Amino acid sequence: MADESPEENTGAQAAPQIQMRVLGQFIRDMSFENVMAQKSVSGDVQPEISVQVNLDAKKRATDHQYEVSIKLKLTSKAKGMEDVLFLCEIDYCGLFHVEGVPEDQMHPFLMIECPRMLFPFLRRIVSDITRDGGYPPVNLDNIDFVALYRNELARRQAAAQAQKTEA
Template sequence: MTEATQEAKLPAFNIDKLYIKDISMEIPHAPAIFLEREPSQFDVQLNTLANSVAEGMFEVTVMSTVTCKYGEKIAYLIEVKYAGIFQAHGIPQEEIEPLLAVTCPEIIFPYLRESVCDMTVRGGFPPLLLNPVNFLASYQRNKAQQAVPATTH
């Protein structure tokens, strides 16, 4: 076997591209909301989605919706979808799912986090830094829930 043939058979994982897929910020009560002095309440939703786009190429999207309220009033709503295109060749099939559910979101999340922080500042609010996410724990929890058989009564 030639050296080139051996290299072609080695497992390979590459980042092809990282990009903002969708981003928006709404400040429904501006400018009055800037006069509010009530403490902020935050609701952060985070989801991931993975799709095959070609042989050995996958798009992984990390989506976040952040809602900030002052009392009952929505101060702002931020929605960000940050995505990446990843190449995975020569990787065993059983390793693809955790790669797409854990490794890829871990790569994308810091960019999404920075986008949310930047949006809050540009919107006239204090910077919001999203807490780190343990994508491995989320993946393991989801797998455990899928493994538990549904009971009917």
């Protein structure tokens, strides 16, 4: 058994402690359009659901507080047809108190860790909305917020490159 020397132990203690608290969660905007009921579509329909996710984060006036939103759009179409069964759009927000995150890591932290905290609640709301709308409850698969963040960075870099080549 090796004992840690005091010099080795102080490096770990010097690192700032990250603190994150969820101050609140709310639905900013929500819409569920039951197109199938409006058109009186009948018969046995096999749904195909597409999901679009957008994230946004902004600093609030109070120190160390941020607002993070997940904008989700679900479109369900009948398999093999263009008929839309339902359309669900929701803008779900969380208010966070975040301290101890280095400034250069704040953006990825807000766009990855905060949505991870909100997602289980959003999943439940979507399940309830679709069930109450007359459909089997939609249980969203987990979203890989790291991959989503990396894809957005790559998209922005490609757009910046395209602008440079046009100029």
